[in-house]
Amino acid sequence: VGKDVDVVAEINRLRKEKNAVILAHYYQEGAIQDIADYVGDSLGLSQQAAATQADLIVFAGVHFMGETAKILNPNKKVVLPDLNAGCSLAESAEPNAFRAFRAQHPDHVVVTYINCSAEIKAMSDIICTSANAEKIVNSIPKDTPIIFAPDKNLGRYLIKKTGRDMLLWEGACIVHEAFAIDKLLDLAKQHPHARIVAHPESEEHILKVAHYIGSTTGMINFVKNDPAQEFIIATEAGILHQMAKEVPGKDLIPAPSHEDNTCACSECAFMRMNTLEKLYLCLKYELPEIQVPEDIRLKALVPIQRMLEISK
Ligand code: 13P
Numbered sequence: 070v071g072k073d074v075d076v077v078a079e080i081n082r083l084r085k086e087k088n089a090v091i092l093a094h095y096y097q098e099g100a101i102q103d104i105a106d107y108v109g110d111s112l113g114l115s116q117q118a119a120a121t122q123a124d125l126i127v128f129a130g131v132h133f134m135g136e137t138a139k140i141l142n143p144n145k146k147v148v149l150p151d152l153n154a155g156c157s158l159a160e161s162a163e164p165n166a167f168r169a170f171r172a173q174h175p176d177h178v179v180v181t182y183i184n185c186s187a188e189i190k191a192m193s194d195i196i197c198t199s200a201n202a203e204k205i206v207n208s209i210p211k212d213t214p215i216i217f218a219p220d221k222n223l224g225r226y227l228i229k230k231t232g233r234d235m236l237l238w239e240g241a242c243i244v245h246e247a248f249a250i251d252k253l254l255d256l257a258k259q260h261p262h263a264r265i266v267a268h269p270e271s272e273e274h275i276l277k278v279a280h281y282i283g284s285t286t287g288m289i290n291f292v293k294n295d296p297a298q299e300f301i302i303a304t305e306a307g308i309l310h311q312m313a314k315e316v317p318g319k320d321l322i323p324a325p326s327h328e329d330n331t332c333a334c335s336e337c338a339f340m341r342m343n344t345l346e347k348l349y350l351c352l353k354y355e356l357p358e359i360q361v362p363e364d365i366r367l368k369a370l371v372p373i374q375r376m377l378e379i380s381k
């Protein structure tokens with residue numbers, strides 16, 4: 070992109086001209102969040118994708134999010150600023166291995182976290198996000214055994230919350246698994262009044278010391294409504310942009326991770342592949358486009374719609 074191009078002005082012009090909508094996750098860089106039509110958590114984003122009247126969906130997030138939007142909108146173009154923006158959780162569930170796992174437990178209902186590929190969704194009975202996972206698990210009849218995939222940390226948390234004995238897939242988020250409990254406890258000692266807020270993709274020892282556990286939207290609402298002044302935030306650092314806007318007077322401290330020598334906070338390398346320039350280019354050229362084979366799309370649509378129905 071040439072120096073003379075005003076990227077923000079061009080994005081604004083093009084989105085009107087093309088009747089495009091820009092959907093962004095809280096883990097995107099601040100400039101992308103600021104220009105988006107909607108910023109939200111995975112549930113909010115899928116609800117927006119299901120309801121949009123736009124002709125072109127520009128998804129500022131990772132691949133599985135764009136796929137979900139495409140599954141819901143087969144006749145619309147869905148573009149992602151960088152097609153390489155994947156997800157460690159989604160990658161952990163390889164379709165052939167997952168098919169074999171499911172086949173070993175044919176009596177189980179398959180509840181799958183939205184952080185997975187379209188192919189995995191096509192093998193699932195119902196999808197959930199961190200915002201509605203408890204409700205979705207509780208919606209399964211009590212005597213029905215459950216497979217939960219691919220996030221073992223969220224799965225373990227849900228077993229505790231719901232009392233359901235679920236078979237867990239061994240996936241994890243590299244960003245949330247990087248939080249260092251020893252450093253977190255040290256930080257909490259330095260800030261004895263701080264409330265610890267954690268995403269359920271974090272490991273059990275982090276969740277044990279958290280005062281609040283929830284989705285990114287849930288975390289923002291907690292910080293907004295809780296009277297405390299200081300909060301330690303255990304999730305991807307992009308959330309701090311929106312949180313700081315919502316609670317300008319409060320102190321938000323990113324939770325420390327194991328490898329934080331160069332960065333004081335945790336960033337998802339996949340989410341950060343998207344930049345404002347790439348967003349501009351993908352809006353302009355309508356590339357790269359997300360494609361989902363029709364047979365997979367039709368199968369994946371069923372468990373997504375079940376989730377959306379329960380989450381109304
Ligand atoms: P939520 O926004 O649903 O909390 O998901 C977090 C996440 O890791 C998305 O990749």
Ligand code: SF4
Nearest residue numbers: 156157158242244337
């Ligand atoms: Fe995947 Fe974790 Fe990145 Fe979210 S933060 S996209 S779960 S790797």
